[in-house]
Amino acid sequence: xxQLQESGPGLVKPSETLSLNCSVSGDSININNxxxxxxxxxxxxxxxxxGKIYYSGTTYYNPSLxxxxxxxxxxxxxxxxxxxxSVTAADTAVYYCARHKGSxxxxxxxxxxxxxxxSA
Amino acid sequence: DIQVTQSPSSLSASLGDRVTITCRPSQVxxxxxxxxxxxxxxxxxxxxxxxxxxxSGVPSRFSGGGSGTDFTLTITSLQPExxxxxxxxxxxxxxxxxxxxTKVVLK
Numbered sequence: 001x002x003q004l005q006e007s008g009p010g011l012v013k014p015s016e017t018l019s020l021n022c023s024v025s026g027d028s029i030n031i032n033n034x035x036x037x038x039x040x041x042x043x044x045x046x047x048x049x050x051g052k053i054y055y056s057g058t059t060y061y062n063p064s065l066x067x068x069x070x071x072x073x074x075x076x077x078x079x080x081x082x083x084x085x086s087v088t089a090a091d092t093a094v095y096y097c098a099r100h101k102g103s104x105x106x107x108x109x110x111x112x113x114x115x116x117x118x119s120a
Numbered sequence: 121d122i123q124v125t126q127s128p129s130s131l132s133a134s135l136g137d138r139v140t141i142t143c144r145p146s147q148v149x150x151x152x153x154x155x156x157x158x159x160x161x162x163x164x165x166x167x168x169x170x171x172x173x174x175x176s177g178v179p180s181r182f183s184g185g186g187s188g189t190d191f192t193l194t195i196t197s198l199q200p201e202x203x204x205x206x207x208x209x210x211x212x213x214x215x216x217x218x219x220x221x222t223k224v225v226l227k
Contacts, residue, residue, distance in 0.1 A: 047218040060214050104211040106154030110163035
């Protein structure tokens with residue numbers, strides 16, 4: 001059974017870089033036709049798509065975050081990562097990693113979420 | 121980007137009620153429209169994919185329909201575990217977008 005687990009600091013200072021990992025078990029991230037994505041949800045608000053990576057290494061980003069976001073994958077560790085630079089309080093959110101099948105599939109498997117607060 | 125408008129933003133209903141949530145993308149998305157349920161403190165859970173296909177294990181009281189720019193999620197005979205927030209998502213564009221959510225609360 002596929003499981004995804006986010007990990008990383010729960011507190012990040014303004015202007016610094018937020019870094020999260022998503023560890024995947026139960027399947028390889030290095031397989032055709034699956035995309036691995038990141039979403040976030042600010043407190044009391046809805047879902048925002050951050051971006052995703054394909055096993056080939058191709059990445060896709062939300063234009064509103066593109067200048068600050070990097071998503072990468074480490075096949076040897078079977079995990080993928082999110083880096084968000086120059087964070088502000090507006091980046092405070094629960095961050096989720098998830099998987100979808102095919103270029104237009106829904107996200108059928110999600111991690112439990114990682115709460116990140118941006119504060120001095 | 122494709123904007124996705126959900127309505128209503130919240131609704132109150134009783135156990136056993138039938139409820140319908142609407143999702144309208146700002147442009148045609150074919151059937152690349154999916155529905156999620158999110159309970160407090162939990163990750164979203166995919167209920168319906170490609171507008172009308174029920175995910176395995178999801179109760180049959182959930183159904184989805186529509187295409188183009190007009191979609192619905194219907195829950196027949198509301199159960200206690202159905203009180204949650206529901207989101208739609210379009211994946212017609214690689215830059216996927218979610219609706220703002222519909223919170224279903226107990227009347």
